[in-house]
Amino acid sequence: xxxxxxxxxxxxxxxxxxxxxxxxxxxxxxxxxxxxxxxxxxxxxxxxxxxxxxxxxxxxxxxxxxxxxxxxxxxxxxxxxxxxxxxxxxxxxxxxxxxxxxxxxxxxxxxxxxxxxxxxxxxxxxxxxxxxxxxxxxxxxxxxxxxxxxxxxxxxxxxxxxxxxxxxxxxxxxxxxxxxxxxxxxxxxxxxxxxxxxxxxxxxxxxxxxxxxxxxxxxxxxxxxxxxxxxxxxxxxxxxxxxxxxxxxxxxxxxxxxxxxxxxxxxxxxxxxxxxxxxxxxxxxxxxxxxxxxxxxxxxxxxxxxxxxxxxxxxxxxxxxxxxxxxxxxxxxxxxxxxxxxxxxxxxx
Amino acid sequence: xxxxxxxxxxxxxxxxxxxxxxxxxxxxxxxxxxxxxxxxxxxxxxxxxxxxxxxxxxxxxxxxxxxxxxxxxxxxxxxxxxxxxxxxxxxxxxxxxxxxxxxxxxxxxxxxxxxxxxxxxxxxxxxxxxxxxxxxxxxxxxxxxxxxxxxxxxxxxxxxxxxxxxxxxxxxxxxxxxxxxxxxxxxxxxxxxxxxxxxxxxxxxxxxxxxxxxxxxxxxxxxxxxxxxxxxxxxxxxxxxxxxxxxxxxxxxxxxxxxxxxxxxxxxxxxxxxxxxxxxxxxxxxxxxxxxxxxxxxxxxxxxxxxxxxxxxxxxxxxxxxxxxxxxxxxxxxxxxxxxxxxxxxxxx
Numbered sequence: 059x060x061x062x063x064x065x066x067x068x069x070x071x072x073x074x075x076x077x078x079x080x081x082x083x084x085x086x087x088x089x090x091x092x093x094x095x096x097x098x099x100x101x102x103x104x105x106x107x108x109x110x111x112x113x114x115x116x117x118x119x120x121x122x123x124x125x126x127x128x129x130x131x132x133x134x135x136x137x138x139x140x141x142x143x144x145x146x147x148x149x150x151x152x153x154x155x156x157x158x159x160x161x162x163x164x165x166x167x168x169x170x171x172x173x174x175x176x177x178x179x180x181x182x183x184x185x186x187x188x189x190x191x192x193x194x195x196x197x198x199x200x201x202x203x204x205x206x207x208x209x210x211x212x213x214x215x216x217x218x219x220x221x222x223x224x225x226x227x228x229x230x231x232x233x234x235x236x237x238x239x240x241x242x243x244x245x246x247x248x249x250x251x252x253x254x255x256x257x258x259x260x261x262x263x264x265x266x267x268x269x270x271x272x273x274x275x276x277x278x279x280x281x282x283x284x285x286x287x288x289x290x291x292x293x294x295x296x297x298x299x300x301x302x303x304x305x306x307x308x309x310x311x312x313x314x315x316x317x318x319x320x321x322x323x324x325x326x327x328x329x330x331x332x333x334x335x336x337x338x339x340x341x342x343x344x345x346x347x348x349x350x351x352x353x354x355x356x357x358x359x360x361x362x363x364x365x366x367x368x369x370x371x372x373x374x375x376x377x378x379x380x381x382x383x384x385x386x387x388x389x390x391x392x393x394x395x396x397x398x399x400x401x402x403x404x405x406x407x
Numbered sequence: 408x409x410x411x412x413x414x415x416x417x418x419x420x421x422x423x424x425x426x427x428x429x430x431x432x433x434x435x436x437x438x439x440x441x442x443x444x445x446x447x448x449x450x451x452x453x454x455x456x457x458x459x460x461x462x463x464x465x466x467x468x469x470x471x472x473x474x475x476x477x478x479x480x481x482x483x484x485x486x487x488x489x490x491x492x493x494x495x496x497x498x499x500x501x502x503x504x505x506x507x508x509x510x511x512x513x514x515x516x517x518x519x520x521x522x523x524x525x526x527x528x529x530x531x532x533x534x535x536x537x538x539x540x541x542x543x544x545x546x547x548x549x550x551x552x553x554x555x556x557x558x559x560x561x562x563x564x565x566x567x568x569x570x571x572x573x574x575x576x577x578x579x580x581x582x583x584x585x586x587x588x589x590x591x592x593x594x595x596x597x598x599x600x601x602x603x604x605x606x607x608x609x610x611x612x613x614x615x616x617x618x619x620x621x622x623x624x625x626x627x628x629x630x631x632x633x634x635x636x637x638x639x640x641x642x643x644x645x646x647x648x649x650x651x652x653x654x655x656x657x658x659x660x661x662x663x664x665x666x667x668x669x670x671x672x673x674x675x676x677x678x679x680x681x682x683x684x685x686x687x688x689x690x691x692x693x694x695x696x697x698x699x700x701x702x703x704x705x706x707x708x709x710x711x712x713x714x715x716x717x718x719x720x721x722x723x724x725x726x727x728x729x730x731x732x733x734x735x736x737x738x739x740x741x742x743x744x745x746x747x748x749x750x751x752x753x754x755x756x
Contacts, residue, residue: 157667165667165690227691309682318506318514321693327684333658335676338696341514342576344670345694347687 096122232256445471581605
């Protein structure tokens, strides 16, 4: 089948229509004809081998996958041919460790990522959603509500669950004040999800230009983090803050916004953040991290989005526009997630 | 009455036997003849005006106070003349905010520190325990078990509660693995208290020379944090870590020691600490701060210490040795807390 694949390390363009075959459908497998695949920032880092040499080639990126079931293995009862389904960041895990038992497969030490990973059961590498088809164990396939805009569902499988999981884990309640730092692919999902949970959502950003859009997405207020007076006015008033900024930055001004005993959760920053111990001690505040979400929780998130009619704001691109999309993402020039129309890959000569 | 007082900013020695009078005993007050007062590291910073100019003079330091009741106000029913009592870091709070209502007066924005604070009810400044007497509202006086070594009880009022509160807040259970970073006034109390709670206590230190003493205090193991192999062996195995290091340092190696969903609590670091976002995200770990403890919790801690026969390891000094004690503390040359014998202050000419 055709894929958008990166053949070697440090390539800036994919190998056009590289042919990679999926495994045969095993008894517990679901074979999926992919309709759309979202583009996550981590796709760029991995395609370009920017994470400490951990990239495996050839690589087919993509872990925000929506498609229709084309075939099911003989042991699969929960999915039917033709059903709309999704696949997120994982396609397997050990299934018996403490994290797996708790439904937190994302924290399993042996979880298998959807691409750029070795496949311990079937051999070889895993290949992601920039492709015509994918075959995945049924335990890691999600049911997608039919009534949502299918192309805009794809980013829920990573960006959506990455924000939903901490909102649930830190038990956001209606009426609570929730801050979302950074308005991008992750941040815009945070606004929509927290608002649907009934929270008073405050978009925290350095860009006054983002205020109108944040309110359109559901934010009750916009707080410009460089405005010292505004920051002082909001001091010690937040029940939860989720930080989606992907680069190194100073957490201290945001810690000041939290109430006693409350938490700022990092979902974006993989780089160092600055924390002043005294700012945590004086009101027993916390800095935490959170990684995507478990499979059951991802299904819960999709059902929640179905109920509240939540999808991502997307810009759908053709398969041959992938390089341009990567370039624009690095300039934050997308509102708010690119999605590849896989039909355009099939149609390529 | 005689005190050990600092008269002006940046003085390196106290004003010998400075005379400062306590207020008359009000209806809700308890007047206390002080027996012993522990020396906290924060006494040095405040006496020497090292915290951004927040020092108020004249200053009588000391918030680890043990003494006997000499007089009670007419509304006081819970204390009797002659009773052994303690006073910690606070002598009042607003008593109606959310923190006070939760029994967390240490997080009240209007809590009144035992010294170096303005006294909103009685006017003037508060003066601490380097003195013959103190008068405190009964709500902020603690009952001290008579059978404990009185002079070694004093440091429980600050160092003890500073470690007890996070151990309780993060719900340490028997059999859990608890790390204490840094073996000083705070750290040695952490080992004793966590061990008495039934935890498997690991002393985490850079100094191999501290191993024997840590085990004498109750640590089951000693982990040398510069030993890369030993750190790797303990990776992802701790239920809670309490960090007592008082200076800026890198938290990342310690974060790696925590299990999924677990917390490292800062009780010492007032300076910046380095945190790598990715280290928190991958297993949903947390960095928190914690400040002393509430009044009810301090009583609970004293009762716990009474039951388990826990006191601080102290070196008792005469009142005229205060300068030498400060100098030795700055070189970590004390096992593990200096306590002033207030009888020696009374006896001075």
